[in-house]
Amino acid sequence: MNAPVLARVRDPVREGVASGWKVIDASKPGxxxxxxxxxxxxxxxxxxxxxxxxxxxxxxxxxxxxxxGLRTSSDFTxxxxxxxxxxxxxxxxxxxADKSINILQGRCVGGGTTVNWxxxxxxxxxxxxxxxxxxxxSTFTAGALAPWFDTVEKRLSITPWEVAPNPNNDALARGAxxxxxxxxxxxxxxxxxxDLGYCGVGCVLNAKQSMLVTTIxxxxxxxATLVTRxxxxxxxxxxxxxxxxxxxxxxxxxxxxxxxxxxxxARSFVSAAGAIGTPGLLLRxxxxxxxxxxxxxxxxxxxxxxxxxxxxxxxxxxxxxxTVFTDHYLDTxxxxxxxxxxxxxxxxxxxxxxxxxxGHGATHAAxxxxxxxxxxxxxxxxxGFHPGSTGGTVRLREDGTPLLDYPFSPYVWDGARRAxxxxxxxxxxxGAKRVMPIHGRGEAYDDSVQARRxxxxxxxxxxxxxxxxxxxxxxxxxxxDPRRACVTPEGRYHHLxxxxxxxxxxxxxxxGSNPQLTIYAVxxxxxxxxxxxxxxxxxxx
Amino acid sequence: MRRRxxxxxxxAGAAALAAAGWFATRRHQPLPVGRALDADAxxxxxxxxxxxLDGALPTRxxxxxxxxREVVAGVDRAVGGLPDAARHEIGQLxxxxxxxxxxxxxxxxxxxxxxxxxEEVTAFLDRWQASAWALKRSAYDALHQLVIAAWYGNxxxxxxIGYPGPPRVEGNA
Numbered sequence: 113m114n115a116p117v118l119a120r121v122r123d124p125v126r127e128g129v130a131s132g133w134k135v136i137d138a139s140k141p142g143x144x145x146x147x148x149x150x151x152x153x154x155x156x157x158x159x160x161x162x163x164x165x166x167x168x169x170x171x172x173x174x175x176x177x178x179x180x181g182l183r184t185s186s187d188f189t190x191x192x193x194x195x196x197x198x199x200x201x202x203x204x205x206x207x208x209a210d211k212s213i214n215i216l217q218g219r220c221v222g223g224g225t226t227v228n229w230x231x232x233x234x235x236x237x238x239x240x241x242x243x244x245x246x247x248x249x250s251t252f253t254a255g256a257l258a259p260w261f262d263t264v265e266k267r268l269s270i271t272p273w274e275v276a277p278n279p280n281n282d283a284l285a286r287g288a289x290x291x292x293x294x295x296x297x298x299x300x301x302x303x304x305x306x307d308l309g310y311c312g313v314g315c316v317l318n319a320k321q322s323m324l325v326t327t328i329x330x331x332x333x334x335x336a337t338l339v340t341r342x343x344x345x346x347x348x349x350x351x352x353x354x355x356x357x358x359x360x361x362x363x364x365x366x367x368x369x370x371x372x373x374x375x376x377x378a379r380s381f382v383s384a385a386g387a388i389g390t391p392g393l394l395l396r397x398x399x400x401x402x403x404x405x406x407x408x409x410x411x412x413x414x415x416x417x418x419x420x421x422x423x424x425x426x427x428x429x430x431x432x433x434x435t436v437f438t439d440h441y442l443d444t445x446x447x448x449x450x451x452x453x454x455x456x457x458x459x460x461x462x463x464x465x466x467x468x469x470x471g472h473g474a475t476h477a478a479x480x481x482x483x484x485x486x487x488x489x490x491x492x493x494x495x496g497f498h499p500g501s502t503g504g505t506v507r508l509r510e511d512g513t514p515l516l517d518y519p520f521s522p523y524v525w526d527g528a529r530r531a532x533x534x535x536x537x538x539x540x541x542x543g544a545k546r547v548m549p550i551h552g553r554g555e556a557y558d559d560s561v562q563a564r565r566x567x568x569x570x571x572x573x574x575x576x577x578x579x580x581x582x583x584x585x586x587x588x589x590x591x592x593d594p595r596r597a598c599v600t601p602e603g604r605y606h607h608l609x610x611x612x613x614x615x616x617x618x619x620x621x622x623x624g625s626n627p628q629l630t631i632y633a634v635x636x637x638x639x640x641x642x643x644x645x646x647x648x649x650x651x652x653x
Numbered sequence: 654m655r656r657r658x659x660x661x662x663x664x665a666g667a668a669a670l671a672a673a674g675w676f677a678t679r680r681h682q683p684l685p686v687g688r689a690l691d692a693d694a695x696x697x698x699x700x701x702x703x704x705x706l707d708g709a710l711p712t713r714x715x716x717x718x719x720x721x722r723e724v725v726a727g728v729d730r731a732v733g734g735l736p737d738a739a740r741h742e743i744g745q746l747x748x749x750x751x752x753x754x755x756x757x758x759x760x761x762x763x764x765x766x767x768x769x770x771x772e773e774v775t776a777f778l779d780r781w782q783a784s785a786w787a788l789k790r791s792a793y794d795a796l797h798q799l800v801i802a803a804w805y806g807n808x809x810x811x812x813x814i815g816y817p818g819p820p821r822v823e824g825n826a
Contacts, residue, residue: 117821118822189819190822191806207739211795212791310819462806463805473704473778476801477709483814
């Protein structure tokens with residue numbers, strides 16, 4: 113099998129920069145930067161991108177601050193060894209405080225949307241119901257959000273994926289069918305996708321409709337400014353208002369702050385730095401927080417992994433990474449009951465697979481020799497809906513960088529055990545020769561009975577049971593009551609007049625599905641409201 | 654708190670030993686020192702990698718030596734790309750492992766790293782992976798992730814696992 117050869121596509125982002133878009137790389141030597149605008153936005157991911165576009169289209173001047181670099185389709189090599197250090201937080205090795213969860217988060221222009229696997233789900237009805245009833249979010253009904261979903265789905269070409277699933281996803285569909293549980297097709301934000309399977313290392317065809325190729329170019333084309341490789345360090349407040357954002361350009365490595373300082377003065381500020389970055393910025397800034405809510409109740413969809421060896425080649429690196437899912441183990445449990453989980457397939461690339469497979473030496477090497485036959489399922493636990501799942505807390509290290517402390521409860525571990533069982537059953541039903549629930553030293557099992565017996569006896573614990581997360585949510589929860597929430601339902605920080613939050617940190621629980629589309633819709637609504645609020649003042653003043 | 658104190662003592666101890674010039678004698682040619690890993694850390698990675706990747710590295714001596722050099726260089730690059738806090742913690746781990754008394758008592762490795770046998774290092778990895786102490790398990794995970802990613806990110810590892818490599822884009826190297 114040979115790797116395909118692709119024709120290089122047009123790079124509209126590079127062309128835009130060449131045409132005079134205002135893009136400043138703050139890691140380059142130069143004078144300190146002093147910028148002024150109507151709205152400063154921290155972060156260029158799903159939230160920041162949507163808000164930037166809404167504001168720029170309303171004629172409002174915008175400065176976007178991004179800690180990662182501007183990397184475009186011309187830069188992407190499709191190699192994990194290049195992509196992880198370049199496009200991900202902490203080289204894709206970001207960890208929780210006790211190192212028990214490995215967090216995949218984007219850090220580049222476009223944020224997570226540049227490197228995500230394109231899975232697009234509207235917020236599940238059970239989640240919205242819970243938010244309305246428990247958190248008083250009366251504007252978060254399916255009906256109230258529908259126009260925003262319609263708008264962003266059209267904007268980002270979110271449509272059902274009509275191409276046949278790759279063998280890795282097909283195994284999920286086949287296993288579910290044999291177990292008689294419902295599985296369905298995942299919608300994706302792509303246009304002209306060639307089904308390569310390399311979404312996670314940057315789309316080389318500009319087919320993925322990430323913020324990098326949609327809203328950010330739109331904002332830049334309308335005169336917005338983008339400052340890259342710039343870490344937002346603190347919001348400067350006077351009275352109940354933020355007057356400036358201060359920070360520093362990164363050093364040449366891009367990993368640590370350098371010496372070039374920047375200040376952005378603006379009428380309004382939007383934090384869209386993600387559910388670790390936003391609480392981090394707010395905590396560093398010492399924003400008023402009488403109830404101590406900032407950074408609390410942070411959720412991650414704790415994700416368990418199960419690897420199977422299939423009789424035929426799977427080539428899980430090729431083909432759209434996530435196209436089939438089952439919510440059977442969510443829909444058959446009430447959110448207030450035992451923790452439910454969503455099952456999806458996960459793309460299988462050499463680094464991601466090899467660091468996920470436990471053990472060393474002969475055991476590890478033997479499994480890696482089956483690389484082309486590996487089929488991998490992931491179970492995303494729906495955390496935050498039950499008193500047994502209160503999530504984690506973002507706090508600051510001595511150097512001011514944010515750190516998520518996420519303790520596990522017996523309630524969450526119970527879900528992990530049921531998830532391992534469900535994945536093993538499904539993989540054997542799909543024809544797996546052996547199944548290795550990713551746990552402990554990585555024992556593999558030959559049949560469902562053997563696997564179940566072993567899983568029932570697993571001693572589940574941090575750093576014994578590897579847990580991953582690609583979805584960090586919460587920590588700056590939205591809600592009408594300032595005693596229980598940080599941000600108003602309209603997106604403004606309760607205790608400051610001109611600070612907004614527009615990212616995954618807003619959610620009062622986890623979403624219960626891949627969150628990008630929920631973030632897009634909620635951020636688009638916040639952005640439109642902010643644009644309406646600022647544009648008339650701009651015209652009259 | 655215990656962990657911080659312990660690791661900090663490790664760093665202080667390592668510095669004192671380095672100042673005294675008390676280096677382990679090396680049976681093999683030392684690996685080239687990178688930017689993020691010092692000579693001690695380089696020797697440790699050079700000793701751990703053959704055990705971590707036993708059964709995965711090429712068997713021909715010169716291929717194996719080249720692969721090992723590239724793994725160590727890959728770990729060096731990876732550590733160099735981590736943020737300060739993570740790099741500092743990795744540095745503390747290597748400083749501790751470099752300290753002969755800590756290596757013997759804490760890691761249970763009697764020989765200096767550059768002389769430790771494959772069996773000795775494998776036994777160390779086995780113990781730390783299964784340790785009752787979460788700190789050792791997290792250290793194992795860090796070594797696992799660094800060494801294994803450095804190898805399987807390297808195209809040299811791909812033929813043996815049936816990976817054809819990513820699509821090539823015209824105009825790219």
